[in-house]
Amino acid sequence: MRTMLASARRSTALAFLVLSACVAVEEPRGTELDAAAWGRERAEFTTRLAFEAAQRGEPSRAQQLLDDALGQDPRYVPALALRTRLAHETSDITGGLRYVAAWRAAAPEDAQALRLQGLLSDASGRHDEAEALLRQARASAPGDPRAGFDLYLHYLSRGREADAEAVLRELGGTRADAAPLVQGAAWYLEQGRGEQALAAYREARRLAPDDHSVAGHLAIGAWSLGMHGEVLEIGEQLRRARAWSNPISRSCSPRRAWSAAIARAR
Numbered sequence: 255m256r257t258m259l260a261s262a263r264r265s266t267a268l269a270f271l272v273l274s275a276c277v278a279v280e281e282p283r284g285t286e287l288d289a290a291a292w293g294r295e296r297a298e299f300t301t302r303l304a305f306e307a308a309q310r311g312e313p314s315r316a317q318q319l320l321d322d323a324l325g326q327d328p329r330y331v332p333a334l335a336l337r338t339r340l341a342h343e344t345s346d347i348t349g350g351l352r353y354v355a356a357w358r359a360a361a362p363e364d365a366q367a368l369r370l371q372g373l374l375s376d377a378s379g380r381h382d383e384a385e386a387l388l389r390q391a392r393a394s395a396p397g398d399p400r401a402g403f404d405l406y407l408h409y410l411s412r413g414r415e416a417d418a419e420a421v422l423r424e425l426g427g428t429r430a431d432a433a434p435l436v437q438g439a440a441w442y443l444e445q446g447r448g449e450q451a452l453a454a455y456r457e458a459r460r461l462a463p464d465d466h467s468v469a470g471h472l473a474i475g476a477w478s479l480g481m482h483g484e485v486l487e488i489g490e491q492l493r494r495a496r497a498w499s500n501p502i503s504r505s506c507s508p509r510r511a512w513s514a515a516i517a518r519a520r
Contacts, residue, residue, distance in 0.1 A: 297327035304336060313340050329360040338370050342377075350374045365395035369404060376408055384408060399425055403434040410438050432462035436471050443475060451475050 304319035317340055323333040334357040341350030354371045361367060372387030388408060391401035402425045409418035422434070439454035455472040462468050473489065476482075 293326040294330065297323040297330040297333055300326070301330065301333045301336065304333070308336065308340065313344060316340060328356065331357065331361050331364070334360060335364075335366065335370075338367075338374075342370060342374055345377075347374055347377050351378065363394060365391045365398060365401065368394060369401045372401075372408075373404060376411075381408070381412060406434050407437055407441075410441055432458040432465060432468050435461070436468060439471065439475060443478060448475070448478065452481075 300319050300323040304316040304323065307313075307316040307319060317337065320333050320337040320340070323330060324337065327333070334353055338350055338353040338357055341347075341353055350370070351374050354367060354374060357364065357367045358371065368387050368391035372384045372391060375381075375387060376384035385405070385408060388401050388405040392405060395401065402421055406418050406421045406425075409415070409421065418438070435454045435458035439451040439458065442448070442451035442454060452472075452475050455468070455475045458468050459465075459472050
């Protein structure tokens, strides 16, 4: 009887050990899944806070939040994308290249990742690589003109004006083309090439006639070339359009400069 009881106890103990082993194997699997889901949820929530901080003009706070989000989920694409953009905007080229590499590893065909990697490569002096990436980004998202604008400015900065103009022609005459034209005109002014700058400013204004910031840039360009009559004409047009009280006009950084230019021209 004692032998049978001892045997039963050993069998029960063995069964308990086997069952415990099964539970020990299965339990971590569920825990890992729960941890991954929780990490993704935390990353999503923290990234939303980071977007809000960036919109408030608090890039340092946004970067801290994004680092926390990526600590929870290193492959969370929205966090990697915003972290890359903030690095680019704050001229953290080394950090930007690191984040965009992780972004592309998580989303290899993302056109915006290609575009940002191209811009960061250009800033780091790897111009041939930048051109290839911008071309790839443009091919990946033909309906998005941003990579085309970036390629236009890349060519212009490298002195490849014919290539830059070809890209601009391919983009077509749309209102959105005013932005790269304004930047291109500023580059021409820096090079002392006033006629090309003025032509680019005028074309930008033709494409975006209601954009008062473009008119302001044109006024600055005209003033720098001694064309005071054109500056006065622009000022009169802006006054008739009530641009002085327009919220868009107030938010434009060159406003003070071109209003001063108009005042001096009088």
